Amino acid sequence: MDKKDLAIIDRLQRDGRISISELAASLNMSDTPCIRRIRKLEQDGVISGYAAQLDPHKAGFNVIVYAAIRLSENSDTAAERFETAVAKLPEVMECSVITGSHDYLLKIVARDLPAYERFVKKSLGSLPAIAGIESTLVLKQTFSRTALPLSAN
Numbered sequence: 395m396d397k398k399d400l401a402i403i404d405r406l407q408r409d410g411r412i413s414i415s416e417l418a419a420s421l422n423m424s425d426t427p428c429i430r431r432i433r434k435l436e437q438d439g440v441i442s443g444y445a446a447q448l449d450p451h452k453a454g455f456n457v458i459v460y461a462a463i464r465l466s467e468n469s470d471t472a473a474e475r476f477e478t479a480v481a482k483l484p485e486v487m488e489c490s491v492i493t494g495s496h497d498y499l500l501k502i503v504a505r506d507l508p509a510y511e512r513f514v515k516k517s518l519g520s521l522p523a524i525a526g527i528e529s530t531l532v533l534k535q536t537f538s539r540t541a542l543p544l545s546a547n
Contacts, residue, residue, distance in 0.1 A: 462496035
């Protein structure tokens with residue numbers, strides 16, 4: 395990736411709805427080379443998709459929880475089964491393999507605390523590979539970024 399590619403993805407991650415003409419003009423390019431670069435970035439997987447960013451609270455999800463998960467066994471098979479099962483749970487927004495006393499960290503949204511309790515008891519907690527769940531409730535989210543710091547040193 396060169397400087398133009400970085401400038402394109404920096405702008406697109408901050409405003410995915412920008413028109414090609416406006417994007418190209420802001421980078422002193424014509425439309426065709428700009429489109430060509432965007433398509434290449436998409437084909438290479440640098441740009442993995444486009445989506446609207448929603449405010450969870452305004453969409454009715456008033457609870458955000460980070461759940462640290464410990465598996466009952468550390469094997470590739472157990473990890474694969476867990477990851478496949480968790481990917482099917484729409485409340486789980488993120489799933490990360492971590493180091494330390496837990497194996498995974500999940501970011502989970504719920505409409506309210508009773509909904510989170512039901513989710514833990516009926517969905518997450520029923521997965522056979524889980525030995526323990528430690529939940530941390532977010533009291534207030536001060537900010538959340540979606541743009542990568544491409545221009546940071």
